[in-house]
Amino acid sequence: MLAIASDHGGFALKQEILAHLGEKGISFKDFGCFTDRSVDYPDYAKAVTSAIINGECTQGILICGTGIGISIAANKVPGIRCALCHDVFSAEATRLHNDANVLALGGRIIGPSHAIMVVDTFLSTPFSNDERHINRITKIEK
């Protein structure tokens, strides 16, 4: 199950991504926000990262205006590896190398068509399981 949330700055892009996930038959849980009224992005980072840490969801997507604030907040949580990606190469690399479990996007930075390509790449790329990458990820948590 995929967890997804945004603040007001990411709300419009979240709606586009939700429609795409629905078309592809990908199961998701939407943790808000549900309007474009101004809200605080750390609250949404907390909702998605908690769902991953407690096992309810396996991966997440977080969207704010730039993707910066919400990724900073998510990466405060032990066990969360949140990658801010605005291109397909980074989305693929962060799955292969970092085993990122959360993708962050900036709704004011990237258009919906490109964002959807980034999302599809992130969701379809497995972790490489290379020993050197496992060692490096382990060092992040220490």
Ligand code: RB5
């Ligand atoms: C909200 O205006 C904006 O600061 C937020 O969406 C995000 O870009 C923060 O990093």
